[in-house]
Amino acid sequence: MTASVETLSSSPTNVKALTSAGGVEAWHVESDVVPLIAVSFIFEGGSAHDPAEKPGVAQMLARLLDEGAGEYDSDAFQERLAARAIELSFNAGNDAIGGSLKTLVKHADEAFELLRLALVEPRFDQDAIERVRAQTIAGLRYQQNDPGVMATRRFFEEGFAGHPYGRPTSGTPESVAAITRDDLVAMHRAMIARGRVKIAVVGAISSDNLSVLLDKVFGSLPETKPLSVIEAASLQKIGSRIVVDLEVPQSVIRFGTPGIAWRDPGFIPAYVLNHIFGGGSFTSRLFQEVREKRGLAYSVGTSLVSYRAAAMTWGYTATKNERVVEALDVIAGEMARLKEDGPSDQELQKAKDYLIGSYALGFDTSTKIAHTLVQIAFEGLGIDYIGRRNALVTAVTQADIRKAAERIFGGGKMLTVIAGRPTGL
Incomplete structure (x- = not known):
């Protein structure tokens, strides 16, 4: 059922560049074939900006954004998503922290408000931090005996030695254990900023209505501050x-x-x-x-x-x-x-x-x-x-x-x- 509901007949080449009244920019494909809205967004930044001694902060941040926000603790936040069949997720890579939102049109206001809360007012409650930390460390320890994971990690350590890309994006059991709430708050403040985001929206929503929702969510973010420059790198030890x-x-x-x-x-x-x-x-x-x-x-x-x-x-x-x-x-x-x-x-x-x-x-x-x-x-x-x-x-x-x-x-x-x-x- 999900796949059929999500099917879109409108051509993806019919993309409009939209700028909201508050100055938020997005790419928009409008289609009223199905009563659905899909949003993707990417913030410049990511694991390459983890503290050198604490790889894993960006990944942990991404996992915690929907673990409670605003007045809602983790359970209450997830219950509100589930009650309206709203799908919200976040991810982190070397160069970006991103996410996606999918909702039925009739729940758009609540879906965008929950997205706003996750981006602007994440709680970082200590119990949620410890739960995610424990899950992450357990996964990392399990992977320590996985030949594929070990080969991949060593490849990046050797190929990008001394460079942020050479550090494990998920961290190590030791580095994840050392991550503090202050580390998460600092990275959130640095990364999740309005001038650093790219947004795409597809579905049954007009430009005018979308403009209002974009301002409510992304217009609430702080202004961009400069990130540290990640130096250009090339693959090392070729021939080894x-x-x-x-x-x-x-x-x-x-x-x-x-x-x-x-x-x-x-x-x-x-x-x-x-x-x-x-x-x-x-x-x-x-x-x-x-x-x-x-x-x-x-x-x-x-x-x-x-x-x-x-x-x-x-x-x-x-x-x-x-x-x-x-x-x-x-x-x-x-x-x-x-x-x-x-x-x-x-x-x-x-x-x-x-x-x-x-x-x-x-x-x-x-x-x-x-x-x-x-x-x-x-x-x-x-x-x-x-x-x-x-x-x-x-x-x-x-x-x-x-x-x-x-x-x-x-x-x-x-x-x-x-x-x-x-x-x-």
Whole structure:
């Protein structure tokens, strides 16, 4: 039932830039097909601004915003959400603290008021802090024996050593134990400010009504104060193979090379190249060579990672300890072949056809549209990006692919972290 209620027929390219009477800016797609409103928002900031000795503050803040606000303690706040079937959630990443709201139109006033309370008047009650702290530490301790988590954490520690991106975004059991209420209040004051937010709203609400609600919520936030600058970084230790010793029969592998940021003019060619290399789930070269032809792994893939101050191409797989070297050699070989020879014309066309044809699948619900729009706004790609994107993919040439391959695959080396007991390295 939920999916059908949320379906939206209005084109996501019909986006209007709205500025409320109080000066709050948002992107708005109006559709009265269903009586639903979806909101996504992103505040510039995030885990990169955690205190160096206390990683995990931003993530803990995000988990606490809906754990009581204004006059309502945690239980009362959650009960008000549930009584009206209002969905409210928050999240934190390296560069941002974000969230989403979904409500029926008839409950819009209450939904936006609860959002306002969560953003402007979070309580940070000590019992809620201790409950979230305990849950977080329990999760972190459980993950300490997870090869995938350990490989990923070590990858970032090595690849971004000495940089905020190298710190664990969820923190450590020790750092989370040390987080105080004052730390949370200070980060809330620094991050949740009106001049630092991007907003997208999709659904059955007019611009005039939305303007009033935006002012009530985001117009109540304090003015922006400057954040510390996160210095630009590039992936370090490329060419290194690092082993996290674990007594497991199968090694988990994380590997990375330089990347191209979403804001970079070379991103779309790199995106097409990545689909050919490892991003296409069943058609990529790595899937065919690593899994289908050699049976080295059940899953293998790559993606482009774009942060505010860094970009990389990131990959994953897992294989038997005695076949790790073979798997890495196959991956490196495909990198070299794509760099030297490029894809075939047919391979390039198939990738473009898929990326163009599948793009619309990301806009089948109002929530997905709002989420994508706010990400585009956050990256500064322009309100017309959705309308332009497929033409950008269509225009990618073999020459563009070669340039992207030179930037991503460069010297043909990777930073590789292996959690397990690989033989033959």
